Amino acid sequence: MPNKDDTSMGNILIVEDDAEVRSMLNDYLTFLGYKTDVAADGLEGLNKIKENRYDLVITDIAMPYVSGIGIISILKRDHPEIPVIAITGYGYHAEELAQEKNADFIMGKPFDVQKLKETVERLLKKD
Amino acid sequence: MKIYDPYFIQQKEQTGQKKTEPQKTQRGESFLDILKATATKKSDGIKGATPVGPTFPQNLGLTDLQKSAISKGQETLGLLNHLAGLFTKNDSSKSALDSIANALSHNIDELKELKEGLDSNDPLRNTLDEIEIISMVEKIKITRGDYT
Numbered sequence: 001m002p003n004k005d006d007t008s009m010g011n012i013l014i015v016e017d018d019a020e021v022r023s024m025l026n027d028y029l030t031f032l033g034y035k036t037d038v039a040a041d042g043l044e045g046l047n048k049i050k051e052n053r054y055d056l057v058i059t060d061i062a063m064p065y066v067s068g069i070g071i072i073s074i075l076k077r078d079h080p081e082i083p084v085i086a087i088t089g090y091g092y093h094a095e096e097l098a099q100e101k102n103a104d105f106i107m108g109k110p111f112d113v114q115k116l117k118e119t120v121e122r123l124l125k126k127d
Numbered sequence: 128m129k130i131y132d133p134y135f136i137q138q139k140e141q142t143g144q145k146k147t148e149p150q151k152t153q154r155g156e157s158f159l160d161i162l163k164a165t166a167t168k169k170s171d172g173i174k175g176a177t178p179v180g181p182t183f184p185q186n187l188g189l190t191d192l193q194k195s196a197i198s199k200g201q202e203t204l205g206l207l208n209h210l211a212g213l214f215t216k217n218d219s220s221k222s223a224l225d226s227i228a229n230a231l232s233h234n235i236d237e238l239k240e241l242k243e244g245l246d247s248n249d250p251l252r253n254t255l256d257e258i259e260i261i262s263m264v265e266k267i268k269i270t271r272g273d274y275t
Contacts, residue, residue, distance in 0.1 A: 062264040
C-alpha cells in the first residue's frame with residue numbers, strides 16, 4: 001500500500017472538465033501515492049500552473065475556455081521540463097494536434113489505468 | 128458575400144415545405160460548394176459575423192496568409208455560433224446538423240492548411256488551434272449523434 005503522506009513521488013495536476021473522470025483520476029493517483037491537484041477547465045488549469053509547481057500535468061483536450069491543446073502549447077513554451085499527458089475521447093485528429101504540440105504521451109478514452117500508472121511512473125522517473 | 132445561409136433550413140421547415148435535398152440551397156448548391164467557391168474569393172465572412180477581409184486596418188502589417196487565416200477562423204466561429212443558435216431555437220434537425228458538420232469538416236481542413244503556412248512562432252497559430260479543436264469536437268459530436 002503506498003504511503004499517502006509521501007508527496008516526494010510527485011505533484012500532479014489533473015485538468016479535466018468531466019467531473020467523473022477528474023474524480024477517478026484524482027482518486028487513483030492519490031491511491032498510488034502521488035500528490036494531486038485538480039482543475040475543471042483549461043483556464044483554471046493555466047492559473048494553477050502559474051501559481052504552483054507541478055512535476056506532471058494530465059490534461060483533457062476538449063475543455064471550456066482553453067483547450068488542452070492550449071495548455072500543452074503554453075506548458076511546452078514556459079515550462080518545457082514539465083511532462084504532459086494528453087487524454088482525449090475525440091480520436092485521431094485530437095491526438096494529432098496534441099502530438100504537434102509535443103505532448104509527452106497521448107491516451108484515448110477510455111484509457112487503461114495500468115497503462116496510465118506505467119506512463120506516470122516513466123515520466124516522473126528522475127534521471 | 129453571404130457564403131452560408133443559416134436561416135434557409137429553418138425557414139423551409141417552418142413553412143412546411145417538403146425537404147428534398149436538405150443540404151442544398153435554393154440555387155441547388157451544397158454548402159460545401161458554396162464554401163469552396165468563396166474560398167477563392169475575398170470573403171466578408173458568414174451572415175452575422177463581422178466582415179474582416181476588406182476592413183483590416185492598413186497599418187496592422189498582416190500578410191495575405193494571416194488575413195486569410197483570420198477570415199477562415201472567423202467564418203468557422205460563425206458556423207459554431209450558428210450551431211449554438213440551432214439549439215437555442217430548438218431547430219437541431221439532422222439535416223441542419225449534417226450541413227454544419229460538413230462545413231466544419233471543410234473548414235478544419237482549410238484551417239490546418241493555412242496554419243501550416245504561418246511562422247511557427249506566429250501567435251495566430253494558437254488562436255487557430257483553439258478554433259480547430261472546438262470545431263473538431265463539435266463535428267464529432269454531430270456525426271456520432273450526441274445531438275440527435
